[in-house]
Amino acid sequence: MKAPNVKFGYWLERAGMSRGELARRVKSKAVKWGQPHISTDTTRVRFWLQGETPRQPIPDILAGVFSDHFGYRVTTYDLGFGDGSSAEAALVYHSSLAATVEAVADLGRADVDRRKFLSTAPFAAAAGVGPSRDWLLSTLDQEPDPDSGARLRLEDVTAVKNMFSTFQRMDIFQGGGSGRLVLADYMNQHVYPLLRRAHSEDVRRALCEAASEQTYLLGWMAYDNGEHSVAQRYLIQSLRLAGESQNPALGAHVLAGMADQATLLGNPAEGRRLAQAGRQGLLKTNSSACLADLWCLEARALALLGDTTAAAHAVVQSERAYERALPGSEPNWAEFIDPAYLHGEHANTFRDLGDAGAAEEHARRSIQHATKQKRARRGAMSQAALAVSHLQRRDLDAAYAAGLRTLKLTGQVKSSRAVEAVQDLQRRMSPFGTHRLVADFNERARSLAAA
Template sequence: MSDPNEELAALVVQAGFSWAGLARRINDLGANEGLALRYDYTAVNRWVKRGEKPRSPVPMLLAQALSERLGRRVSPSDFGMPEEETLASRGLQYSDNPRTAVDTIIELGRADVRRRDIVKAPFVLAALGAPSRDWLLSTLDETSTERGPRQVGMRQVAGIREMFALFQDMDVMRGGGHARTALVEYMQSYVLPLLKREHEPAVQQALYEAAAEQSYLVGWMAYDDGEHGLAQRYLIQALRLAQAANSAALGAHVLAGMSDQANLLGYPREALMLARAGRRGVTDADSPACIADLHILEARALAALGESTAAAASVAKAEQVFGRVVHENEPAWAKFIDAPYVFGEAAHCFRDLGQTAEIERFANESAAGARRQGRARRGALSEAALSIAELGRANVEAAASRATRVVDLAASVNSSRAIETVRDLQRRLKPYGNLSEVRHFNARAGELLGLAA
């Protein structure tokens, strides 16, 4: 019999797991990988007391379970087990080599298209710190060089960027669930294979940047579609490719997406850290639109933390920076960091702070701009903020009328965020369920979205 695994025993105690609870969590993580594991407390007893080592990928799943609880990365080597990584765990790593990131995105894409269980992989809070740290350090350490004009004459890169613009438009107008599979298949068949070959430095860097843009976009689409673990993995790999492309602005943009996701999932402190890391790594000369976005996401995180004065100051800073944006000078990925977006996020900031007048000020601007552009998802989010503002003024009938408009907009896009917005309104309006306007709203939500009141 082997000696007891004292390192594992100590980590289990630090994480606050019972042996039965740890076994259940490993089974759940295995299910996300398509594995039918049936471990119970006796298995954990053997690993701890007898020093037995389970087969791959269980050591990695065990490390993931401990990482989640401890809020820091634990690897199998920390408790004397072999480190053979699963796709779910590789997707969370910020690799030393951008080629490794390319390989990981290819594997994620294959699993995504085939609807394998990586789609159900969990969002891992402990994985957020290292990528933002490593990106920021590499960005600050870059040797400053004069950048020549972007070589848009490179036919392949120009074509990839045209496809990015097309898919970004589809996401903004129709929702993240509308065309993600098509984008993944395009990346798999055309973009990523180009990065498996050697090119002259200028072409190589341009390809990395184009691939980073698309990897970010497919991650954002997965986020909007409610597949948060998958989205997190795409975004981390996109951040690594942005570093390989030497694009500080694009890397900061990816961190903005990661911040947005963390805040949505209820982790405002981590969201604040990510937004601030992005701001430290980018300058006004890179992209004022990106900086404005990072300020507004910092405001969202501060609002979620209840820091009203600091949140309002960040909104004001976002407005100030946004006033300097010249959209013709911004990269394509910044196209939709515009007034409907920035004012819409500001409205949600003041929604979280319960400041009705400020909600109305920003949400009205956002909703009007979204209507002019035909952007149903952004319109739904901003109309929902206005509905909440009406509730804040005790105008329940007007709130329900706005909420019904949100249903109609949400039904026209494929976006889990839009659906969740309707669910939120249902919860807020539940105490007034006997009013005819509220009954009409709930009936419409059931008819168009299949949501029970």
Template sequence: MAEKQPNEKLTTWFARSGWSKGELARQVNRRARQIGAHHVSTDTSRVRRWLDGEQPREPIPKIMSELFSERFGSVVSIEDLGLRAAIPVSTVGGGVDLPWSGPQTVQLISDYSRSDLMLNRRGFLGTSLALTAGAALIEPMQRWLAPGPTGVPTPILTAANGGEAFTGRLSEPELELLEQTTVMFRQWDAQNGGGLRRKAVVGQLHEVTDLLQETYSEDTTKRLFRLTAELAHLAGWMSYDVGMHPSAQKYYVLALHAAKEAGDRPFGALILTDMSRQMIHLNRGEDALELIHLAQYGSRDTATPRQQSLLYAMEARAYATIGEVNRCARAIRLSEDTFTDIRDGDGEPDWLKFFSPAELNAENAHSYRDLAYHSDNAQLYASLSAPVMERAVDLFRQDEDHVRSYAFNLIGMASVHLLQKEAEEAVRYAEQAVDIATKVRSERLNSRVRKTTEAASARFRGVDAVSRLKERVVQDIPEFVSVV
């Protein structure tokens, strides 16, 4: 048996916290009682063993993540503490290393969407999944760049060989209606959160894979694969929004396979961008950076200025997550410069229209804010974030189609005011975010509201406004229990 190694990550966070071993033990016990885990009873000797490399059992890793997050006012994940993640994470081959062929892509999406529909409890599907990370994720995704044997969809599906008659009976008006329905699903998601229509999107995705069992012209086949990619991507995005991370990743990977069959490099880059966003959310900055660089390289000849600007903005987010100050600042600058190259009438696809001036300001504000968390000069980067975040809030306030994004930037503004030690202002913005969070179905938003509120409570104990905010959040936004 290998000798246990000291947990250097936990030791570093513990030293920064200023807590004694006894104080950490007391806080763990108190939080465990609050969540009903009465079997948890730890002491200073147990804390010492954790620092020496012993892995605590659930729910202690989750409790410690919450305690350190509250202490520092930013997300400190279980992995950051050198502990086992609550979401299973695989860094060896498996879940995402799938064959890059048209017929197998169709079958995999059909099977997975059917399983999702049949298992009727939200999240139950994810119990058999692990989130893939590291080389096990990045290396299979790099195959997106490899050219196919012919550069066109599989002949079996297009019936291009031998003059065989097409078996598909999908008419042009029906195909256009399917494409319009996908646009409508995107609008619903932006307005109401991923929880409201996720099953409907998965159902539509499954129906489209049934259509792909038939043969069509090359143009129709490409359009159907593009439609499949958009629906699978949307199913992934909605799964991510409701906290189903392994399921979200699975849909993203399947969407990327479908985009490759459609020959749609720009949309493939968007999928990789959102995979990067998920890794940022999970504090896996290096993986996020690899994915966004893959997206940039793969779309270097096809991306419009709007998409290039989005890619630079997400590159900045990834650099901020790992504390790369100069590279983050350069990517922010490039995102702003490239955005000025956008011209009206460029004929950009519907899926890219969301990246507006409001989104540009939002991404860059969050990059500055995250640098405040991951660098030695928190006040400088908080002051840089504040005016950019405020512009994002003002722009989203006028946009009735992106309510959830408005709420994210309200809670982002609250987090900036916390960094600037302005409790009353932080509460004012957080309360507006709570108003929206109670109306949309987004666990991602709810989680951000809860964590920001806990950070405020830890920093400003005894401040009446903060206490009122915490009481409201506990009552109106109950803790989400995910099985993935």
């Protein structure tokens, strides 16, 4: 005999709902989520109280009903129905905004609680195909609405925008592992609940835009910290929120992040396709910095695919696009797209093409800008690219010197990408065997990893 679901009973009693009222709300919520076939009644509610677990998506719908009632997120876990389908739901580009809000809120709660099911969820290699297609079709079909501009009159929207700048600078200067869970908790407590409220159209779009920016940043910080399955899910939900805000440049920016991740994880063909989808999405708007980033990331993918001519062309297109960017005219989320970043990524492109001269030139230009800005993470990654360019010329002494600078800067940030750049440098030094410089570098790298 099943044990009664005490947790579910607690929330039902606390809400002051009758079984019939809960059943009616479940049906109404199911319709809003695009699931009109779902039907329930008081008998089913009684079975749930007695310990029966309903099939998906009913647990998620129940969580949505209670969340709406209380004004904060109540999850399937809270209701005694386990972790629900949070990991899978966050991989879906939902047609319903309500379902999107529940998916990203569940993801945020699980992230903060460090739920095991989320940490062990795999990165889904082809998961970006559907979301990028759906976003692109929606974006290209949208007609500009002169009255739809986000006037940002709502104090909460302005506050979210301001917090974005704070957390973005934390990521840029301290690495994605610094402050990400604080940001996730802030989103769960203050931002996602706002999306459940009724607003005028312009305020709703403004909220979706602000939430998309912050959700993207959560994904990017998780990506930089090596938590790729979590990052992927945040990025997909950020893309959906960007679509709801009708800001195609923001959506293209999210696709750039997805492209970067796909290429890093060994799927450059997917990375290239996502970058191209982002460029298509910019056809009805203008963001020179975002376009420069998308060309830059396409070049990275093309280099790994071995297409030297196309990769070099993409680098040129990236540089031309950035020349059109006007300081102060780009959105806050594009702040990191600057010479330090672009030259650093171009250095990696030419590194992968085996062009040591071009890689060194771009790495040095990136380092110069990063040093002025005191950006340790970007400096570390560009110093690593410089070291590799020296190794490609068989200059171990110069590579070792750049490698030491890489280690020093990596120790200043919480970034798995910077650590991975060190590990890549170790692998590339291995052909030099037991040389004393290699042995010393490996010993210092081990100390960094331990720390």
